[in-house]
Amino acid sequence: MRLEIGNFYVNDIVFGDKLSYNNGVLTIDKEEALAFIRQDERITEAELYIAKPGDKIRMCPVKEAIEPRFRPDGRSAFPGYTGDLAPAGDGTTYALKNCSVLVVGRHWGGFQDGVIDMSGEGQKYTYFGELNNIVLVADTNEEFEQREQQKKNDALRRAGHRLAEYIGACVKEMTPEETETFELDGMIKRDSTVEKLPSVVYVMQPQSQMEEMGYNDLVYGWDMNHVVPTVMHPNEILDGAMVSGSFMPVSSKWSTYDFQNCPNIKALYQEHGKTINFLGVIMSNLNVALEQKERSALFVAQIAKSLGADGAVVAEEGYGNPDADFVGCIVALEDAGVKTVGVTNECTGRDGQSQPLVTLDEKCDAIVSCGNVSELIELPPMETVLGELQALARDGLSGGWADDELLGPSVREDGSIIMENNSMFCGDQVCGWSPKTMKEF
Template sequence: MKLEIGNFYVKDIVFGEKTSYANGILTINKEEAIAVVKEDDHITEADILIAKPGDKTRIVPVKEAIEPRHRVGGGAVFPGVTGELSAAGNGKTFALKNCSVLVVGKHWGGFQDGLIDMSGEGAKYTLFSQLQNICLVADTDEDFEKREQQKKNHALRWAGMRLAEYIGSCVAELQPEEVETYELGPITERPQEVQALPNVVLVLQPQSQMEEAGYNDLVYGWDCNHMVPTYMHPNEVLDGAMISGSFMPCSSKWSTYDFQNYPMIKRLYREHGKTVNFLGVIMSNLNVALEQKERAALFVAQIAKSLGAEAAVVAEEGYGNPDADFIACIVALEDAGVKTIGLTNECTGRDGASQPLVTLDEKANAIVSCGNVSQLIELPPMETVIGELEALARDGLSGGWSDDEILGSSVRKDGSIIMENNAMFCGDRVAGWSTKTMVEY
């Protein structure tokens, strides 16, 4: 499969008469864009705001991030989700870089939502502080969800994808500034010098723990809870086959933007033919029952050995219960003779003294940590809040609270906040963005 991603580098975003792109400036017709959002009657209120790096702006509750794109030749950017099912990963796709569509609740947050600061101390915790963000701030008539801690956010998430497609379409007739080419031929037909390199496979464990439909990550529109581990071409992941769900503490999430730009996939591509033979991706899942976890681990190990993998990288979306899947997968791979590295965050408590993962095994002896989800973060007030700051304290965000006998509320009267890293939007960057380092004492 050969995927060409044509990039347009956004330097600034403004509102204007016509949605267009020229000389690094993305112009958005706000009225048209909101009309696209409101194609779903469940959207009751909507506005679009721009948040730029360096702005003294706090955004919360953030539910999703999507890179604006256009599929050259027609078809949905997200096959099986925003349009008819078709193959992803082959052909040409245009992408507006250095920007994202952020889906933000106008009022109601939840367990899976997070916070972004565009400047100051908080900005270093999340990639999205570095982007030009098109903030869709909206509310819905899905009243049954509003006071639920766990929300599907269906109308809002789908509105974000439609908006990303609408904005991406403005470059349909333009020539990209740069073209990235991703091509991996059939494993058995690769040059001998490539096949002589160490064979490496990437194992991804997207969030799929919820047995009720509507919460989990999707693969071509299919709930990942219903899948068994399968081989995927890495181009499919980069080209819209994977959609983020609405579950998991927010710092641990992989947004759709993360899937579209998955850094670990891109790094393995860069090493392909030089230091490794990149075999592709085994897309696994995260399960509920122990038997399901063990079954998935056996599937992963079998696929890896059948592909001829000598080494694997395993990345999990989440922590806690998913740690059992993560460790089981690493152990099964090691037992099959595949040297394995794990990528994950840790939940070591606010004092850092608790066991980092729910389950551990001596065979899981090469783990890259992306930080402690329970780390306390204190941030000063911001001049502007996009969304509703009180959501951090009121609505059960995984890193916020309404009251603590020692710390009080996450949201203080002066607008400053105290929260756990859990609430930082995609803050642990397990996908490979992480700038966090470990210090050994």
């Protein structure tokens, strides 16, 4: 499969009288875009904002991030979700780089939603603080789940993906400024010099623990709870086959933007034919019952061994209960003779003294840490809040609280906040963005 991503680099975003892209400037007709969003009758309130690096803006509750994309051949950027089911990973897609569509709740958050700061100390904690963002702040008629701690947010998430495609269409008649090419031959039909290199697979464990449909990550629009471990071409992930769900403490979530740009996949591609033979992706799942976890681990190990993998990189979306899937998968791979590296966050408590993963094994002897989800973060007030900051305290966001006998409420009267890293939107950046390093004292 050969995927060409034609890139257009967005240096600025403005509102104007026509949707267009010219010399690095993305112009959006706000009223036309809002009319497009409101075609979904479930959207009851909607407004668009622009948030750029350095702006004194705080956003909460943030629900999703998507890179604007468009397929010049007419196929949907998110097949099976925003359009008809069609293959992803082959052909050409156009992408607006350095920017994202962020979806923010007008009022109601949940434990899967988070915070983004565009300047100050908080900017560094999430990748999206460095991007030019089109921010959709909206509410829906889905009143049945407003006060639920866990929400499907279906209308809001779909609105964000549809808006990303709508904006991406502004470059459909243009020539990309740069083209990235991602191509892998069939696993058993590669050049002999490549086949002599160590063969490596990337094992992804996207969120799929909710048995009720609508919360989990999607693959071609299909709920990941239905999926058993399977082989996917890495191009499919980079080309919109995966859509983020509405489940998991937010710092450990993978947004759709993370799937579209997965740095771990790109890094493995970079080394293909040089130091490794990158076989592809084993798309696994996360389960609740121990037997389900063990079964998936066996599947992953069997697939890796059957493909002839010498090594594997395993990444999990989440922590806590999913740690058992993560560790079990690494152990099964090691038992099958596949040398394995894990990529994960840790939950070591506010003092950093607790056990980092729910379960451990001596065979997990190569782990890349993306930081402690429980680390306390204090941030000063921000001039502008998009959404409703009180959701951090009121609605049970992971990492936030209504009151604490020692620390007080997460949201203070002056607009400053104290929270755990848990509340930073996709802040652990397990998919490969993480800039964090370990220090030994």
